[in-house]
Amino acid sequence: MNLSDQEYIRYSRQVMLEQVGEQGQITLKNSHIIVVGLGGLGCPALQYLAAAGIGELTLIDDDVVDLSNLQRQVLYRSNHIGKAKVEAAEQQLYGLNSQVKINAINKKVEQVNLVKLLEKAGLLLDCTDNANSRYFINQACQQAGVTLVSAAAIGGNGQLAVFNFNQHKSPCYRCLYPDLEQQDTALNCQNTGVFGPVLGVMGSLQAIEAIKLLVQPGQVTANKLMLFDAWQLKFNAIKLSHNSLCPSCATLTG
Ligand SMILES: [Zn+2]
Incomplete structure (x- = not known):
């Protein structure tokens, strides 16, 4: 499958990169990425993924846009307040690039059969903000053997890690943080605050x-x-x- 004339123009600055080229652009067009969490990390990550021409994006979040989100969740506008984040994001991303197929799932990730969904995806971006979702996502990606690109931010600090679960004996997110539940309620954006552009940096690094x-x-x-x-x-x-x-690794090896 070749690129159309319109696609050549849209992605020209990316196709020019020797690391991408025409073949790379076709690979992106045939790719499917799942993004869980449509907050401060998910917004910039999704903007770049849609702009880059990823063929299919699955969005998972059950939250609605709140006034206090607009300081850092750059996909949303004031008129989105009260609207489901997956719907507002779908609308914005479609406006950016209507060639991207978007699946909007307005549910908590724990209510989704993620392992099954991962069968059809190349990789997953964890853009969530709580330990339970992170552990759930980590375990599903481990089981499915799908690469996890994880990021987090709080205050003025961000972190990023890629877990290559298609490689034998890859460490996992929970190897790094075996016991997050206790810290989780003490440390999150709601009571600690976060420097908006840090989320832009970390979400961009995920993309x-x-x-x-x-x-x-x-x-x-x-x-x-x-x-x-x-x-x-x-x-x-x-x-x-x-x-x-x-x-998590113990469950996997049985
Ligand atoms: Zn582990």
Whole structure:
């Protein structure tokens, strides 16, 4: 399948990149990415994925747009307040690129048969903000053998990690954070605050890693935790390894 003239024009600056090229653009067109969580991370990530010409995007979130979201959730406009985030996002993304097929699922991720959905997707972006959803997503991606691109942000700090579950014995999100439940209620954006552009940085990094996974899989920084400090303007990387006490990996190996 070749690109149409319109597609050549739309994606010309991307096709010019030697890392993408025409073949890479066709690969993006034939790809399906699931994005869970349509908040401050999901909004910028989705904008770049739709703009880049990912063929199919599945959006999962059960929240509605609130006035207090607009400081950082850049897909939404004031007239979206009260509307389901998946609907508002679908409308905005369709306006940006109507060639992208969008599946909007207005549910909590825990109520979705995610393992089944992952059978039809190349990768998943975790843009959620709570431990339960993160553990649920991690386990589903592990079971399905689908790569997970995970990010989080709080205050002026962000973090990013890619878990290549199609590789044998990849560490998982829960190897890194085996016991998040207790901290979760103490530390979230609702009571701690978050610097809006940090979410833009981290969501954009998720889109970067997702696109790279599709067109240049060898270039992805798997098994590393990238830490971003906005106030110091610093990035740090920590190597990730398996945690032999990880309950999620234990379930998988039976
Ligand atoms: Zn694990």
